[in-house]
Amino acid sequence: xxxxxxxxxxxxxxxVLAEKEFRDEVLxxxxxxxxxxxxxxxxxxxxxxRLIAILALDEESELxxxxxxxxxxxxxxxxxxxxxxxxxxxxxxxxxQWAVTPVGHPWLKPVRYHVNYRGVPDLWKDIAQRTIPGSYxxxxxxxxxxxxxxxxxxxxxIIEPGHFRFQCHGEEVMHLExxxxxxxxxxxxxxxxxxxxxxxxxxxxxxxxxSIGHSTAFCEVVESLAGCTVPxxxxxxxxxxxxxxxxxxHVGDLGALGMDAGFLPTSAYFGRMxxxxxxxxxxxxxxxxxxxxxxPGGVLxxxxxxxxxxxxxxxxxxxKEFEEVSDLLFTRPSVLARFEGIGVVPLKIAKSxxxxxxxxxxxxxxxxxxxxxxxxxxxxxxxxxxxxxTGDVYARALVRRQEVMRSLEFLMKLLPSLPKGEISVPVGPxxxxxxAVSLVEGWRGEIMHAGITDSxxxxxxYKIKDPSFHNWFALTxxxxxxxxxxxxxxxxxxxxxxxxxxx
Amino acid sequence: xxxxxxxxFKQGCRTLAFPKGKLPVLPVRYRGRPIVAGQxxxxxxxxxxxxxxxxxxxxxxxxxxxxxxxxxxLKGDIxxxxxxxxxxxxxxFGRSLKLRQVSAGGCNACEADIxxxxxxxxxxxxxxxxxxxxxxxxxxxxxxxxxTRNMREALLKTYEATPDPKIVIAVxxxxxxxxxxxxxxxxxxxxxxxxxxxxxIPGCPxxxxxxxxxxxxxxxxxxxxxxxx
Numbered sequence: 001x002x003x004x005x006x007x008x009x010x011x012x013x014x015x016v017l018a019e020k021e022f023r024d025e026v027l028x029x030x031x032x033x034x035x036x037x038x039x040x041x042x043x044x045x046x047x048x049x050r051l052i053a054i055l056a057l058d059e060e061s062e063l064x065x066x067x068x069x070x071x072x073x074x075x076x077x078x079x080x081x082x083x084x085x086x087x088x089x090x091x092x093x094x095x096x097q098w099a100v101t102p103v104g105h106p107w108l109k110p111v112r113y114h115v116n117y118r119g120v121p122d123l124w125k126d127i128a129q130r131t132i133p134g135s136y137x138x139x140x141x142x143x144x145x146x147x148x149x150x151x152x153x154x155x156x157x158i159i160e161p162g163h164f165r166f167q168c169h170g171e172e173v174m175h176l177e178x179x180x181x182x183x184x185x186x187x188x189x190x191x192x193x194x195x196x197x198x199x200x201x202x203x204x205x206x207x208x209x210x211s212i213g214h215s216t217a218f219c220e221v222v223e224s225l226a227g228c229t230v231p232x233x234x235x236x237x238x239x240x241x242x243x244x245x246x247x248x249x250h251v252g253d254l255g256a257l258g259m260d261a262g263f264l265p266t267s268a269y270f271g272r273m274x275x276x277x278x279x280x281x282x283x284x285x286x287x288x289x290x291x292x293x294x295x296p297g298g299v300l301x302x303x304x305x306x307x308x309x310x311x312x313x314x315x316x317x318x319x320k321e322f323e324e325v326s327d328l329l330f331t332r333p334s335v336l337a338r339f340e341g342i343g344v345v346p347l348k349i350a351k352s353x354x355x356x357x358x359x360x361x362x363x364x365x366x367x368x369x370x371x372x373x374x375x376x377x378x379x380x381x382x383x384x385x386x387x388x389x390t391g392d393v394y395a396r397a398l399v400r401r402q403e404v405m406r407s408l409e410f411l412m413k414l415l416p417s418l419p420k421g422e423i424s425v426p427v428g429p430x431x432x433x434x435x436a437v438s439l440v441e442g443w444r445g446e447i448m449h450a451g452i453t454d455s456x457x458x459x460x461x462y463k464i465k466d467p468s469f470h471n472w473f474a475l476t477x478x479x480x481x482x483x484x485x486x487x488x489x490x491x492x493x494x495x496x497x498x499x500x501x502x503x
Numbered sequence: 504x505x506x507x508x509x510x511x512f513k514q515g516c517r518t519l520a521f522p523k524g525k526l527p528v529l530p531v532r533y534r535g536r537p538i539v540a541g542q543x544x545x546x547x548x549x550x551x552x553x554x555x556x557x558x559x560x561x562x563x564x565x566x567x568x569x570x571x572x573x574x575x576x577l578k579g580d581i582x583x584x585x586x587x588x589x590x591x592x593x594x595x596f597g598r599s600l601k602l603r604q605v606s607a608g609g610c611n612a613c614e615a616d617i618x619x620x621x622x623x624x625x626x627x628x629x630x631x632x633x634x635x636x637x638x639x640x641x642x643x644x645x646x647x648x649x650x651t652r653n654m655r656e657a658l659l660k661t662y663e664a665t666p667d668p669k670i671v672i673a674v675x676x677x678x679x680x681x682x683x684x685x686x687x688x689x690x691x692x693x694x695x696x697x698x699x700x701x702x703x704i705p706g707c708p709x710x711x712x713x714x715x716x717x718x719x720x721x722x723x724x725x726x727x728x729x730x731x732x
Contacts, residue, residue: 113653114689131656153657156636158604158618160611161654182653183608186689201554201683208612208708252615265507269514271622279530282710285555286532289612291707292555300555301532328510499610 003054003063005373008224008436011452014052014067019077022068026053027083029064035354035367037063037439038448039080039090041098042461047072047118049098054437054450058372063437075120076101086354089469095123097188109136112181112502117189133181134163141167141174149484153182160498168484176479176487178472183502191451191462196222196296196427199459203449204291206464207500209249212241213442214464214500215294217449220375220438221462222296225430225453232419234298235376240311240414241281241290241299243407246443248277250358250400250407251322253495257397258329260489261338266329273325276318280311298424308415315415319408326401339394343478343490346391355474357445357467358399359494363391369441383410393493430457442467444497466500518626522725527565527712534561535710539579548575549679549693552707568704568717572695575679575703586720592670592701593723596642599631600722602672603641603665607658608690609648612708613675617645619711632718638662643670643701649677649690650697662698670701670721674714679703 001015017025030036037056041049048071055064070077079102080087091102092111099116101123102108108123113133116122130136132153140148147168153161163179187206191199203218204211216238223230255270278288285293285301293299303311329335345355350363360367368385370378386402388395430453440447445467454460475494479487521527529535534553537546538560546559548567567584569575574585606614620627621634635641638661650658662671673694676682684690694700704717719725 128652133653153654154603154605154638154661158606158614158634160606160609160614161657182657183606183648183651184653184689185608185649185651185684186687187684190684190687197556198683201552205610205612205683205707208610209615211612265511268623269510271619272517272624275619275622275624282533283530284532286530286534287553287707288616288710289708291552291612292534295556324510324513328506331506497611499608 001065003065003437004061005063005369005375005437005439006220006224007063008431008434009065011433011435014065014435017066017068019068022051022053022066023078023080025066026055026080029055030084030086033057034064036084036086036090037446038450038463038465039087039094040450040463041094041100042452043117044069049075049100049118051077051094052435054448056373058367061373063373065435070100075099076103078103079105081105085352086470089473099123110181112184114184114186134179136179138165138177139167139175143169145169146174162498164487166484166487171483171485173479173482173484173487176476178476180472180498180501183499185503187503188462188464192459194458199462200295206503207466207497208289208291210245210442210444210447210466210497210500212238212245212290212293213440213447214449214466216242217438217440217447219294219296220440221436221449221451222427222430224436224438225434225451226296226427227431228297228425228427230298230376231422231425232377233421234423236414236419237299237301237303237423238294239377240303240411241284241293242440243411244277244281245290247404247407248274248281249443250404251277253400253492254326254329254397256492256495257339257393257489258335260492261335263329263332263335266325269325273318273321276314280314283307295424297427298422300424302423303418308418312412312415315408315411319405322404322408330398330401336394338489339397340390340392342393342486343482343493344390344392345474345478349477350391350474353473354470356470357442358386358403359396359471359474360445361386362388362395362399364389367446369439369446373439375439377414381410381414383407393489396493432457444468444495444500445471464503466497468496468501471496472501517623518629519624521712521715522719529563529565529710529712531563533563533565533710536562536564536567536584537577538562539577541579543579545576545578547680548577548705549703550676550682551705552676552683565710565712566716567706567709567713568702568720570702570721572679572700572703575705588720588723589701592721595668596670597722597724600718601633601635601640601642602645603638603643603661604634604645604647605658605661607646607648607654607678608651608684609675609677613647613677616708616711617647617674617714620715625711625715627715627718630719630722630724638664639666641665641669643672645672645674646678646694647674649681649684650694652689655691655697658697671698672702672704672721673700674704674709676705676707679705682707
């Protein structure tokens with residue numbers, strides 16, 4: 001069953017395969033080059049669970065959907081992870097959310113430590129009674145000279161909580177295990193129902209620094225289910241906000257990377273420059289993170305010619321400033337010595353894990369939703385992909401620098417030629433028993449939202465996939481055989497979302 | 504080296520004059536302190552998330568912090584926010600305040616806009632305020648997020664590890680009342696249902712100037728003037 005970004009399909013048209021057929025099809029297609037973009041459970045009448053797989057064929061700009069049904073009497077299936085590494089976290093999530101066992105999963109542990117949605121006994125005893133997600137037997141390396149370092153959940157800086165357990169021999173990290181789930185707010189169940197206003201507000205707070213990314217994805221799912229076409233001007237404004245969000249975060253990241261390498265001038269300048277882009281979002285939407293802009297049907301704030309010209313002038317100035325300061329960072333030998341060769345993620349691993357976003361592009365994975373699954377204004381404007389070859393901290397910093405330049409160029413092309421017209425259309429009732437999917441290239445990578453309606457047109461299942469869901473494991477692998485003192489730098493070079501993962 | 508010096512010279516000094524001089528004016532679309540119309544109406548600043556389509560009218564005033572929860576409830580017949588200065592806190596921490604930040608389920612917007620206070624435009628350190636790496640070094644905690652079930656123990660442990668006398672600051676709608684997650688079984692209904700709070704900074708997220716203004720009031724650095732139009 002083929003679908004495009006922003007498309008929808010009636011539930012009865014999604015092919016339902018027998019368990020073995022489903023497994024074989026998914027494995028075969030991924031072996032031939034498809035990417036497992038999503039694998040999640042949806043409740044069925046009678047207490048069973050329908051497993052839905054969404055495969056992405058990036059070069060054909062296509063999505064394929066398959067499903068299989070798991071009965072309530074026999075809630076288990078043969079795990080895909082051993083043959084398809086990309087499935088590892090999806091299967092753990094399904095096990096936790098639906099109490100369905102992926103038989104043969106090599107490392108089955110909870111993801112977010114909450115009770116399952118079916119109301120049956122959980123796969124792990126007392127999962128929600130544990131006082132803290134970190135009280136779990138971490139993988140330990142034996143030996144007298146091995147020591148364990150635990151960091152978090154409360155971290156030294158002003159940052160979200162997560163727990164990192166290192167197995168070290170001297171300075172060298174043999175293994176890093178990352179424990180998340182501390183930020184779990186239970187967003188997916190809250191999204192269900194008929195209250196779309198509440199839904200869009202929740203989507204803005206899935207990850208506050210990706211407000212525009214997630215709220216755009218939510219709006220596109222709703223618009224697809226309602227069959228309404230968003231005016232071009234609204235799509236242009238959404239894209240402007242999305243790029244401003246990308247600019248602010250990439251510039252902030254470059255500053256933070258400089259700080260972790262001990263080079264303070266650029267961290268001070270980039271830290272301030274990040275505020276310039278956030279202030280543009282503040283002027284456009286009244287909120288530095290763009291909360292309050294996207295609503296199903298369009299956007300709430302318009303941009304007239306005067307504002308577009310003002311933004312253009314400011315961005316020209318900011319571009320020049322960015323070029324100067326980033327030149328300072330990237331030509332500093334002491335900084336390069338800290339960045340190069342650290343935290344390498346080879347292309348083979350990046351592909352087998354299904355990494356997305358700048359972290360993947362830094363390892364030469366050619367995937368960007370704006371190009372591969374373009375929707376909205378991206379169908380008319382082309383942003384060249386930013387790739388790097390070495391997969392280390394330097395590559396991830398370089399990709400960010402390139403993306404800043406390309407986003408600035410894109411904005412300076414779009415702003416003088418903003419489409420005219422309305423910024424919003426009314427949204428009618430949602431189609432019943434339909435699934436809709438939307439993809440957005442958030443600044444961390446591919447965001448995917450999938451919504452399923454029931455026979456009344458209310459949302460019965462809403463699946464949120466933040467790009468960090470794919471990428472956290474890359475940090476685990478990148479840290480192997482690295483020095484523990486390089487951990488903050490590696491972590492910053494990925495800059496993944498804790499709350500986007502934890503929902 | 505020459506390049507570093509040249510860039511430093513070009514970047515200049517970007518620190519805001521605030522709190523000296525005229526009050527900074529934020530863009531027109533910024534949603535600040537609500538304007539409560541009717542006599543019988545009231546708006547709870549700790550619960551609202553400052554969205555444009557809530558039906559609430561907002562002024563451009565970013566000064567919204569209070570020291571008591573009840574002062575966050577703006578009523579129609581009073582047009583200013585009260586800030587009761589705690590003289591003990593001013594005496595102990597008025598010139599030097601070390602804070603430990605705990606993110607208890609925040610979406611990272613509040614965290615990011617607190618982090619920005621350390622950058623040159625706001626430059627928190629010139630007021631003697633600094634974020635420290637350990638609760639053992641801290642005079643108080645700054646908490647963001649609706650206090651998720653999974654973070655509750657870590658939050659309480661951090662609170663216990665902070666030596667007395669200490670203060671607690673709740674930043675953002677989620678920390679004050681659970682915000683948009685208040686009806687989730689995974690979140691609490693506000694930080695002050697768990698530990699006592701000394702300063703409330705409303706917003707979603709609060710603009711850095713709102714947070715800065717709140718911190719300065721707590722430290723007794725701003726005259727105890729009422730906020731008003």
